[in-house]
Amino acid sequence: MLGFIASIIDGVLVGLVYGLAAMGLTLIWGVMDVINLTHGAMIVAGMMLLYLLASALGLSPYLILAPSLIGGFFAGIALYWIAIHRMTGRPPLMSLLSTFAVNLVLVGVGTAVWGTALFNVEVSVPGFSLGRYTFPGPHILAAVLAAVIAVGLYFFLHHTRTGKAMRAVANNREASELVGIPTTRLLAISVGVGVALATVSGTLIGTLFPYTILSGDSYELKGFIVTVLGGFGNPIGALVGGVALGVLEGAVTPFVPVSWTLVIEFALFVIVLIAFPGGIFTRRRGGL
């Protein structure tokens, strides 16, 4: 029983991080109906930044969140102008392909520079124990930070001018333009924020597990599942979806061989997609 409770707690902790990792994906999706396939590569960029700064300068991993956030924002703006701006109004396939192309370039350069070796950043934060089960400190801290960042994003979207304008653009781009909202600039900022969320989540995930250049793929796939569970274009929903996925993993593993977890996850993913096209926790499409 204690083992089951521990698995659930673990699921919530990991789920919050999944949620954060999916938030950037779902934000860009919601605002401009673009699936950003560089998301996984951007998560890895956050991880590599962590490795470089933590091992070269000996900085605390949690201090690196700031440069990761800022760097990610500007990388996102660049991504918008390179791959997304020209795709507005074109069929969805085109933006999928343009971001996929950038992803190939990023992964290609990454593997040429670093290979696919495993990187490990040691973090010592005291953990918490429940009987024989231990919840490592970095996991707890990462979960708390993920929640804080999600709440921060919520306030940004609902209580700042830029955030409100972003929601307006998400709702109806033509109408926003008519009332004088500079949509192009806002779209660029949205991609910036979305990518910044990806790099920050990468930096946080890097404190939990060792990783390679290719680790981003699995978080991107999880990001899709989370997005489907939590609703498209809804960052708070992403957090809820992340926790749902984490708890599902935690609840399932004690009873089923671990190798079946993925089958269950993807089956659920397809079923939810078909049954609730638009996500479980969404009230309406396009609303943030």
Place this chain on the structure above:
Amino acid sequence: MVRRPFFWIIALVIAVFAALPAIGNNVEMRESLVLACVYITLASNLNLMLGYAGYINFGSIVFFGLGGYICVWLVYAHNWPLLPSLLAAGFGVSALALIFGLGILRLRGHFFALATIGIVEGVQAFAENFSPWGGSSGIYISPAVFKPFGGAAEALWVIYFAMVAVMGASLYLSYGIKSSKFGLGLLAIGQNEDAAAILGVPTPFYKALVYCISAFLPAITGGLYFFKSAFIQPSDAFDLTLSTEAIVICMLGGQGTVTGVALGAFLYEELRGYLLTSPTFADFQLTIAGVLLLIIVLFFPSGLMGFIYSRFPRTQKVLE
């Protein structure tokens, strides 16, 4: 159809593919063309969904992989001869596609694309756990299965000609559908599905039918490919990158065209083979592929054929 020049162009392509390596027994060229055949078959059938009906299918590899598994498994576990195994693979996978299709074809745009990714990952995870198929270690077939063909060397040639035939069938299928009422209906769905439905196109039926048809030949080519390899494992059979490559190929050549997709597949395989084995580019092959794709998407969205059509408008009458 037989009177149109394009019919004979396809026949010529098939003849060239079959004859070129056979003259002089050129095994190296044959092996390179095997992969070109696989790419052309996959991309042409994907094109039925993507280029005609406008549905982004990341799951085309599932047809290929499942076809391979069914065929190899029948040969290995039940000692079936190759031909019935291949047919079983083709019809079995088409039937599965119909079942999958009825579910996920209710989705559109991004949502359909995502569901197909889910299917790839789900099926791969399933195959890794499914013990009759050897789980993650897959299935080996003993070299003895090549005996009826007169040995491995002869068997490889027979398989190659079969693959060329399947590739040719894919091209005729693409061409045949494009010039039929069914094809017009699909193109209408690709333009505007709601409008097509209002104008009387039976959209759910057409979509399910094309999804089902687009599974048949890839499944057979998968069966041939993995029979040739004498080995199948989940990570190779359901490699998502091959699906993505098929989409890239359709874009490269010009989605919705028959010639462009085939040409794109051929060029892509040759380019990739070159990059992979070139000492200068081996480290940067992904980067180069990415930059090329980005340039195409940004500046030549209608692909190679779009470019050719606009430069030489007359070709539109001859090349589909």
Place this chain on the structure above:
Amino acid sequence: MKRLYLLAAAAALIATPAFAQNTITIGFTDSVTGPLNVDSLGQTRGYEFWRDEVNAAGGIKAGGKSYKVKFVSYDDESVGGRVQQLYTRLINQDKANFLFSPYSSGLTAPAAVISEQYGKIMIDSGGAEEKPFEQGNKYLFMVITSATHYLSGAIEALKEKDPHAKLAMVYSDDPFSKDVLAAAAQQAKAAGLDVVLDESYSPSTTDFGPVVNKIISSNADAFLGGGHYSDGATLARQMHDQKANMKWMSILVAPADDKFAELGPAALGVTVPSQWEVQVSYKPQFGPTTAQFVKAYEAKFHAPPDYHAASGYTDGMILQHAIEQAGSVDPEKVTAALNAIDVTTFFGRIKFATDPGHHGLQVGHKMVLAQWQMINGKLGRQVVWPTEAQSANLLYPMPASK
């Protein structure tokens, strides 16, 4: 008559330095990119180190000719589908005379299909799975101990330390690891040890949190499992982070790499079945001794060799020996020489099975068990089993996480 002898001797003397400069081409693929690249690197270095030494010594001498060794290799990206394409190319376009294996069982199996189809000899140091050797292959030879025997030493040692140990077996869902653990489960049962958990995970797993909780819940006190580098190292770290506090941990492959030391305290006390360690001392019938090999290797790569490097080097050495014995590079003659081999090198004894049901399988070589311990204040591997070969005592139970 005497003059004739002299003439012949003189002719031989002149002919010796003017050995016709022939080359033999050896082809292989390695995983420069993809998830296997850490493990693959050692093997490739072993191959190249052998080639450089052979060529510096004037090449392989057989039947009055001397052959320089030339390599052709491509990156297989750790993907099985590429392997067959590239081996076909190596054979047909690059005209490779002989082949070496790629790294890992999952890649060696598809490569072996090609080498058999074209009748080329392939020496395998990267794939320990036994299945490819049960297909009646004629030209495939394995210099390393096969998967079935990987953990037998660990189980013997564990039984001696605690005859009532409860085992958790959690391993990567790949052909090699499944083969190893399936055999280990049987050996554990035969030894009277209780297996309380037996499960596999997807090779792409990045988070082992739920798995570790499951291991704790199973009340096991010994852990056997892992797969290749990335998953094995991650698992070791999370076992430590979550204070699973096993008395015994054996992880496949990953801890045999020196990079494993990067895990710091999580590495301490972990054992690994190893094909070879720098401490072993077999008396070689030919080729370098372990000390010579280690010294020359370190001088070249500025790092000590791991077992993948040693087995890669052995690949080359055995092929060379067979060619010299055969006095020819003719594949059938070299195959016959390989079938007849029974030698001891610095890597250990090498002898191949010759019955059709297991042809080419390694039956001479034995593995050791190594453990990560503190050596002069630094983490390093010591050979701890079998006792007659040990360089340090086994730490049991292993140190607890703090």
